[in-house]
Amino acid sequence: MHTIPQFSDNVETRHERLDTGDYGDIYVVGDVHGSRSALEMLLARLDLADDDLVVFVGDLVRKGPDSPGVVDIVRGDPRLVTIRGNNEQKIVRGDKDPEWLREGDRTYFESLPVAISFGDALVVHGGVDPERRLESHTLEELLTMRAPHGDGYDGPFWYDDYDGPYRVFFGHTVHDTPVVREHAVGLDTGCVYGGTLTAYDYRNDEFLTTDPTATHQERADSKIVNPA
Numbered sequence: 001m002h003t004i005p006q007f008s009d010n011v012e013t014r015h016e017r018l019d020t021g022d023y024g025d026i027y028v029v030g031d032v033h034g035s036r037s038a039l040e041m042l043l044a045r046l047d048l049a050d051d052d053l054v055v056f057v058g059d060l061v062r063k064g065p066d067s068p069g070v071v072d073i074v075r076g077d078p079r080l081v082t083i084r085g086n087n088e089q090k091i092v093r094g095d096k097d098p099e100w101l102r103e104g105d106r107t108y109f110e111s112l113p114v115a116i117s118f119g120d121a122l123v124v125h126g127g128v129d130p131e132r133r134l135e136s137h138t139l140e141e142l143l144t145m146r147a148p149h150g151d152g153y154d155g156p157f158w159y160d161d162y163d164g165p166y167r168v169f170f171g172h173t174v175h176d177t178p179v180v181r182e183h184a185v186g187l188d189t190g191c192v193y194g195g196t197l198t199a200y201d202y203r204n205d206e207f208l209t210t211d212p213t214a215t216h217q218e219r220a221d222s223k224i225v226n227p228a
Contacts, residue, residue, distance in 0.1 A: 014114035026202040030187030034064025057171035058085025058125035084112040122166040130162040159184035
C-alpha cells in the first residue's frame, strides 16, 4: 500500500491522485515548451492504447514555435494530462501575456493541478526540498524548486540529497540526459533547445526519447546539467 502524499491546504486543492489500476501503460513526459513537432513524434512512438495514460510535468508552453498546438493536443485527448509548470504559472499570474494566448487558455492553465500522484510516484514541475516535510512546501516552491540550499544551476540540486519516500518525477531544470535516482527522475532534456523530448515508461522502468529536435531557442551550456 503506497502512502498518499500530504500537502498544505493550499496545495492539496491542486493535487490530483490517480489509481494505477485504471490504466494500461503509464508514461511521464518532460517539458514540451511549444515544440509541437517533437510532441507529435513522441506520441507516435508511444502508440497509445485506449486505456494508456500520459502525464506531462508542466511547461507545455512558451519558448517554442507552437504553444497553442501543444495545448490543443493535450486538451483534446483524455489520455493526456498535465500539471502546471512555472511557465503556465507566469501566464496565470499575468507576468506574461504572450501574443499567441487565446480566450480560455489562461483559465485552462489555472485549472491545472500542481501535483499528480499515483502509486509511489509524485509528479511536480520543479521538485521538493529534501530537508523539509512535503506539507511545508508552497505552490510556488513546487513549481520552481531547483537548488534550495545552493545557487541555481550551480547546484547542489535538490535531488542530490532527496531520499524519498516518494519517487518524484520533475522537469524545470534542463539536463542533457534524464536524471535517474532511486527517488527522483528528471525529464526535461531540452527539446526546445535542440535536445530531445523524453518519456518515462512507468510500467517497464525505461525511457523513450525523440531524436534531437530543432533548436528553437539558444541556451548556455552552463544551464544544461549533466546529471552524472
